[in-house]
Amino acid sequence: MRLQDKVALIAGAGGRQGTTVPIVFAREGARIVLAGLLDDELERIAERIKRDGGEAVYRAADLSVAHEASAAVRLALDTFGRIDILYNNTGAYSSWEHRTGEIDEAEWDRIVAVNLKTHFLVARSALREMARQQSGVVINVAAAPAAMLGGNVAYAAAKSGIIGMTKKMAREYASDNVRVNCICPMNIQASPDPLDPSPPRPLIQRDGTPEDVAYAALFLASDEAAWITGATLVIDGGAEALA
Numbered sequence: 283m284r285l286q287d288k289v290a291l292i293a294g295a296g297g298r299q300g301t302t303v304p305i306v307f308a309r310e311g312a313r314i315v316l317a318g319l320l321d322d323e324l325e326r327i328a329e330r331i332k333r334d335g336g337e338a339v340y341r342a343a344d345l346s347v348a349h350e351a352s353a354a355v356r357l358a359l360d361t362f363g364r365i366d367i368l369y370n371n372t373g374a375y376s377s378w379e380h381r382t383g384e385i386d387e388a389e390w391d392r393i394v395a396v397n398l399k400t401h402f403l404v405a406r407s408a409l410r411e412m413a414r415q416q417s418g419v420v421i422n423v424a425a426a427p428a429a430m431l432g433g434n435v436a437y438a439a440a441k442s443g444i445i446g447m448t449k450k451m452a453r454e455y456a457s458d459n460v461r462v463n464c465i466c467p468m469n470i471q472a473s474p475d476p477l478d479p480s481p482p483r484p485l486i487q488r489d490g491t492p493e494d495v496a497y498a499a500l501f502l503a504s505d506e507a508a509w510i511t512g513a514t515l516v517i518d519g520g521a522e523a524l525a
Contacts, residue, residue: 284504286311289362293345293354293404294372296323299423299467301476302492303369303499308336310500313362316340317354317404318372330477337362345372346395351403355411364415367503368408370422372400373441375433382435390436397440398447405451405462413458419503420460422448423495426468426518428525441466445514452512461511463502467495468518490519 285307292304295316301323304314308331316324316338324340331338339361343350358365374396376389401422412418424430424444431438448464455462471489473479482493494517501507502515516522 283311288312288366289358289364290367291315291358291365292369293317295327296320298470298472299492299495300371301327302473302479302496306479306496306500314338315358317343345400345404348403352407355407365408365411366418368420369499370401370404373397376437378432378434385435393436394440398443401444409455412460416459418460420462421499421502422464424464424466426466426516428521429468449512456511463510464514465499466514466516468521486519
């Protein structure tokens, strides 16, 4: 039970790793707060966690809106009295179909808001509480270098911004005993059963799964990673090294 009695907010819950991460965290003893766009998806995850004997609450929210981002953090505080872990998973992919000169302003604003602004808004509220507690862990989710270059310029800028923001947050909050790290996944395919995740298969030459992300996040969230902050962990099956 590596996260026993920890309170974890999963921002951007649902989808692939947004389903697997909270279930893995709950199985390791964390009390879970889910925030994301799709109410039905959040309810499905929460019910699975409860069925396994865990605790979970949820709130449907557009986390690119400041008061909704702060309300997600407030839900953790009102329900469980604290926030120990923020898994900042919000994002949307925008593939490289148009060059920079062909991207309109609305597309830029949408992608930057969903991928970067959300991370800032939720982390801003969570970090205030973690500093008050004098403890906490933030895990931001960006993208592996090759994944960034597979998206358009707005996507690449936003994901790169998350990495820079992570390092700055880590520097600012180290004196408050708050750790901030970044996970950068690539080529994550669907899980065979996202509501019943298993540890990753011990093979390099395969597609990535949400479990690969979830168990890496579990390490960074746990006290085993107590001396790791400001780090960027690329989860790409060695794609960059093997290219």
